[in-house]
Amino acid sequence: MSGQEAAAAASPTEVFRAARDVLLRHRTDWAAAVREFRWPNFEHFNWALDWFDTLAEPAEQGRPRTALRIVGPGGPETDRLLTFRELATRSSQVANWLRSVGVRRDDPVLVMLGNRQEVWEMLLAAVKLGAVVVPTYTTATPAELQDRLTRGAIGYVVTEAELTGRFHGLEGSWVGVRVGAGDASSAGWLPYEETERASGTFVPDGPTGADDVVFRYFTSGTTSKPKMVEHTHTSYPVGHLSGMYWNGVRPGDIHLNVSSPGWAKHAWSSFFVPWNAEATVVALEGSRSTAEDVLDVLRTRGVTTFCAPPTVWRAMAVVGLGERPALLRETMAAGEPLEPGLIRQVKEAWGLDLRDGYGQTETTGQIGNPPGRVVVPGSMGVPLPGCPVVLIDPETGEPVPDGEPGEICLDLRHRPVGLMRGYADDERRTDKAFAGGYYHSGDLAVRTEEGGITYLSRTDDMFKSFDHRISPRELEQALLEHPMVADAAVVAVPDPVGLWVPKAYVVAAPGHRTESADARELLEHARSVLPAEKWVWLLEFVATLPRTASGKIRRTELKGRTEDQATGVEYRLEDVC
Numbered sequence: 001m002s003g004q005e006a007a008a009a010a011s012p013t014e015v016f017r018a019a020r021d022v023l024l025r026h027r028t029d030w031a032a033a034v035r036e037f038r039w040p041n042f043e044h045f046n047w048a049l050d051w052f053d054t055l056a057e058p059a060e061q062g063r064p065r066t067a068l069r070i071v072g073p074g075g076p077e078t079d080r081l082l083t084f085r086e087l088a089t090r091s092s093q094v095a096n097w098l099r100s101v102g103v104r105r106d107d108p109v110l111v112m113l114g115n116r117q118e119v120w121e122m123l124l125a126a127v128k129l130g131a132v133v134v135p136t137y138t139t140a141t142p143a144e145l146q147d148r149l150t151r152g153a154i155g156y157v158v159t160e161a162e163l164t165g166r167f168h169g170l171e172g173s174w175v176g177v178r179v180g181a182g183d184a185s186s187a188g189w190l191p192y193e194e195t196e197r198a199s200g201t202f203v204p205d206g207p208t209g210a211d212d213v214v215f216r217y218f219t220s221g222t223t224s225k226p227k228m229v230e231h232t233h234t235s236y237p238v239g240h241l242s243g244m245y246w247n248g249v250r251p252g253d254i255h256l257n258v259s260s261p262g263w264a265k266h267a268w269s270s271f272f273v274p275w276n277a278e279a280t281v282v283a284l285e286g287s288r289s290t291a292e293d294v295l296d297v298l299r300t301r302g303v304t305t306f307c308a309p310p311t312v313w314r315a316m317a318v319v320g321l322g323e324r325p326a327l328l329r330e331t332m333a334a335g336e337p338l339e340p341g342l343i344r345q346v347k348e349a350w351g352l353d354l355r356d357g358y359g360q361t362e363t364t365g366q367i368g369n370p371p372g373r374v375v376v377p378g379s380m381g382v383p384l385p386g387c388p389v390v391l392i393d394p395e396t397g398e399p400v401p402d403g404e405p406g407e408i409c410l411d412l413r414h415r416p417v418g419l420m421r422g423y424a425d426d427e428r429r430t431d432k433a434f435a436g437g438y439y440h441s442g443d444l445a446v447r448t449e450e451g452g453i454t455y456l457s458r459t460d461d462m463f464k465s466f467d468h469r470i471s472p473r474e475l476e477q478a479l480l481e482h483p484m485v486a487d488a489a490v491v492a493v494p495d496p497v498g499l500w501v502p503k504a505y506v507v508a509a510p511g512h513r514t515e516s517a518d519a520r521e522l523l524e525h526a527r528s529v530l531p532a533e534k535w536v537w538l539l540e541f542v543a544t545l546p547r548t549a550s551g552k553i554r555r556t557e558l559k560g561r562t563e564d565q566a567t568g569v570e571y572r573l574e575d576v577c
């Protein structure tokens with residue numbers, strides 16, 4: 001039998017498992033993983049039925065395995081634990097019930113739930129059913145919801161009973177489902193608890209097309225109006241094998257990820273990545289957990305692999321990392337630039353490498369420091385297996401040599417499975433993102449001789465000053481290294497001679513003042529660690545930086561402030577130094 005015939009004879013579950021196992025086998029040998037891994041190819045694939053439900057069978061002679069552990073309010077004994085079998089059954093009940101109230105394949109369903117059991121049930125149910133999930137964070141404003149209802153052509157809304165009021169008065173013809181006990185404000189919303197009466201055996205309406213859409217994500221809108229990113233039954237579920245490799249998660253691991261449902265990062269690291277590896281997902285209920293809560297969970301729930309955005313790592317460093325959590329093996333950060341200072345702090349406190357990873361809502365993990373590779377602080381890592389990353393000169397469209405800035409692109413001749421299908425209802429933008437044989441990320445980076453890739457900035461944030469190209473990130477990192485700085489953002493402001501010059505907005509660390517002498521110290525610090533063309537020219541202290549709901553700095557807002565001259569006290573390098 002040829003290799004192709006053998007693959008044709010194998011079930012989707014076997015094909016998926018075989019691809020996954022190549023990555024597990026080479027968990028600490030990146031070169032071998034890149035060489036041997038091939039994306040599995042499917043005509044039909046339903047991750048919930050073809051993969052998740054198959055994990056419901058207890059391992060031979062073993063105990064039923066825990067799929068999900070929701071951290072309770074009062075110590076481990078208050079946690080809620082669900083096995084793969086329990087979740088397989090619950091999600092089938094939910095899928096059957098949704099079908100009974102009218103949800104059909106391809107129907108867009110807005111899901112606005114916090115980190116509670118129902119969010120995992122709903123996502124699994126929607127995949128089983130073939131409905132299209134529009135994940136939404138629980139802090140979305142009525143205006144954001146209206147945008148989603150309209151542009152997302154939403155037919156069904158599933159949310160917590162206490163949040164139903166947010167939808168009052170919004171336009172659209174959708175059916176509401178409330179999770180939790182309702183009151184007068186949720187009258188007319190269907191009760192989710194009815195799902196418990198539905199059958200726990202689900203029979204799909206035929207095979208699921210591998211390229212059918214299953215997620216429509218609204219991006220955070222850091223640079224523009226949120227885009228609607230479409231992912232298919234393979235692009236996210238199967239594509240997240242690359243993230244599994246970066247995280248180094250393996251069967252039996254206890255994986256904690258800090259992110260809110262509603263963001264792509266939640267689907268990455270609280271859903272597909274750990275469950276592709278047959279690990280247990282640990283989740284903190286509620287949307288606001290403190291750094292102390294996270295540290296406590298790491299220690300008391302036996303967490304082995306942990307991923308959080310740099311913002312959370314920074315907060316943990318401020319309260320003190322303390323002793324290394326006994327079972328912790330892998331630590332990761334993603335979503336925004338990770339400063340070398342944090343990597344150093346984690347190494348000193350816990351002896352572990354804090355490994356950066358890069359991706360977007362549009363993709364799964366593309367670049368990362370996988371286990372077993374020496375972490376070079378400042379580098380996001382190397383292209384993950386199956387991810388043909390190329391850095392392209394935005395002006396010529398040609399690959400750049402090592403050491404030159406280029407846009408992070410994916411070579412479409414070897415299209416990775418994890419790449420989005422496109423932007424819904426936006427052909428122009430989709431064409432632009434897929435122009436010239438590459439997927440264009442809109443991010444600039446530079447590759448070193450050793451192959452590591454260092455993030456510079458968004459293509460739109462890079463600016464020229466006195467004929468030098470400046471990445472705001474480099475300046476921000478220099479400022480963040482100073483103990484007086486809790487947070488910093490740099491933007492370009494117009495200058496009659498230099499064209500543009502860098503201005504820093506700085507949040508002072510607790511206990512530090514924000515007077516002229518403090519500004520001078522910071523400007524001098526930047527001057528001492530950066531080359532002359534990258535000195536910070538202007539500095540303003542602010543109480544907070546404007547951030548998107550997912551925590552990214554809104555540089556456009558800061559640029560707007562300088563254009564409107566709506567500045568506070570502004571310190572100039574030439575005046576104070």
Ligand SMILES: Nc1ncnc2c1ncn2[C@@H]1O[C@H](COP(=O)(O)OP(=O)(O)OP(=O)(O)O)[C@@H](O)[C@H]1O
Pocket residue numbers: 219220221222223224225226227264333334335336337338356357358359360361362380441442443455457458550552
């Ligand atoms: N490890 C990382 N280091 C630096 N930046 C990162 C890293 N990981 C992700 N990013 C940044 O986050 C972006 C992806 O974020 P996301 O998909 O959540 O939406 P967004 O790009 O902020 O929203 P919008 O596209 O609407 O502006 C990347 O394009 C990159 O700029």
